[in-house]
Amino acid sequence: xxxxxxxxxxxxxxxxxxxxxxxxxxxxxxxxxxxxxxxxxxxxxxxxxxxxxxxxxxxxxxxxxxxxxxxxxxxxxxxxxxxxxxxxxxxxxxxxxxxxxxxxxxxxxxxxxxxxxxxxxxxxxxxxxxxxxxxxxxxxxxxxxxxxxxxxxxxxxxxxxxxxxxxxx
Numbered sequence: 001x002x003x004x005x006x007x008x009x010x011x012x013x014x015x016x017x018x019x020x021x022x023x024x025x026x027x028x029x030x031x032x033x034x035x036x037x038x039x040x041x042x043x044x045x046x047x048x049x050x051x052x053x054x055x056x057x058x059x060x061x062x063x064x065x066x067x068x069x070x071x072x073x074x075x076x077x078x079x080x081x082x083x084x085x086x087x088x089x090x091x092x093x094x095x096x097x098x099x100x101x102x103x104x105x106x107x108x109x110x111x112x113x114x115x116x117x118x119x120x121x122x123x124x125x126x127x128x129x130x131x132x133x134x135x136x137x138x139x140x141x142x143x144x145x146x147x148x149x150x151x152x153x154x155x156x157x158x159x160x161x162x163x164x165x166x167x168x169x
Contacts, residue, residue, distance in 0.1 A: 001026070001069055003158060004088055006132055007096035008125045009076040010103055012142040012150075016096060017073035019151045024158065027070035031078060034061040042075075059084060066091055076124070079131055088135055094154055095136035102143035 003020070005013040014030050021028035032042060035057050039045055045054045059081050065072045066087045078084050100122055133139070138157050140150050 001158075002066055002091040003071050004066060004091045004093050005071065005073045005096055006079055006088075006093055006135060007076065008098065008128065008132070009121065011076075011096040011098045012147065013073040013096055015147060016142065016151055016154070017071045019147060020154055021071040023151055023155045024071070027068070028073070029065040029068075029070060030073040031058060031061040031065050032073075032075040034065065035075075055081060063087065076128070079128070079135060085131075085135060092158065093135050093137045095132050095139040096150075097132075097139060097141045097143075099141070099143040 003024075003026075005017050005020075007013055014033075017030065018028050020026075035045070035054070036042060038061075039057055042054065045057065055077070058075055058078055062072075062074060062078050062081070062084050066084075072091075074084070079088070100118060103118065103121055138154065140154060142150055
């Protein structure tokens with residue numbers, strides 16, 4: 001079973017993914033962490049080689065990660081690639097959303113080259129939201145609820161093989 005977490009930057013995909021993997025006894029892969037481990041900091045890749053180069057590295061990491069059972073956290077823009085979207089058809093996809101009011105403190109680390117402030121984050125989310133929603137089998141908002149509650153809710157949905165396209169805020 002492969003469960004993929006998608007959503008905008010700073011939605012909590014890595015934090016939720018790690019805890020969800022522990023909760024379900026599955027492996028965890030963060031595709032951004034794979035790219036960083038193999039090629040260096042994402043911001044530096046963007047600065048030195050540009051976004052298309054980064055997206056190619058990201059695509060390779062995603063293809064490898066989703067081919068194995070486990071919990072996979074994708075970078076916010078990974079779903080822009082048509083091949084990645086095709087790969088997701090064979091997985092269960094959880095969309096993590098977050099409200100702008102909750103995001104400001106999460107985007108201050110300068111590790112996100114496409115998100116420099118709250119306004120750039122809002123524009124990015126507005127542009128990608130229809131795509132995120134179209135791919136999601138389950139949606140959970142991470143704005144203010146305890147992470148353990150979110151993880152438990154997603155784990156129950158997975159264990160119960162719940163119906164597709166559910167939303168829980």
